Amino acid sequence: MLKRAYDWCVSYASHPAAPWLLFAITFVESSVSPLPPIPLLIPMCIARPDRAWFYAGVCSLGAVTGGYLGYAIGALLYESVGAWLIGIYGLQEKAAHLIHTSQDYWFWVLLTKGLTPIPFKIVTIMSGFLHFDLWKFTVGMVISRVTFFAMIAVALRYYGDDIRIFIEKHLPMTALALVVVVVGGFFVLPMVL
Secondary structure, X not given: OHXXXXXXXXXXXXXXXXXXXXXXXXXXXXXXXXXXXHHHHHHHHHHOHHHHHHHHHHHHHHHHHHHHHHHHHHHHXXXXXXXXXXXXXXXXXXXXXXXXXXXXXXXXXXXXXXOOOOOOHHHHHHHHXXXXXXXXHHHHHXXXXXXXXXXXXXXXXXXXXXXXXXXXXXXXXXXXXXXXXXXXXXXXXXXXX
């Protein structure tokens, strides 16, 4: 089953709709969904290393525009949608703690969280709820998310063949490691916020 999913992602990289799907997944991950774009981004970059930078750009654009949706949810719909989303992820206590984070430090919170695979939506929603300066929000989001996806693109563009060989040789362990990172992000998130 893992091999079929991996093969589908690799074969889908050449599909004309692949960048749109990657954009959509990244967009919703920054605002409402727990599904990260990495499981699709990595096989796509491995299949087409010549397009790794393009795919990183698609993810960056999706993350930034999705971040604005998260900000809007926090600023305009926190009591209904924002609080509900935070509740789904069990982050009510951390969200309450973040409310007391000084505006002076919020940019650094945004920058730090954007450079990790930890779900970014809590930061975008809370940025809106706290009415964090939209210009600083944009700068922090662009710097952190572009850097995050560029690091992946660099690794896959220049070391893609070695990474592909490793993934294909150790697919079950690689998939398990990815699941641990994604699921672990939900457990680590409450500790680092």
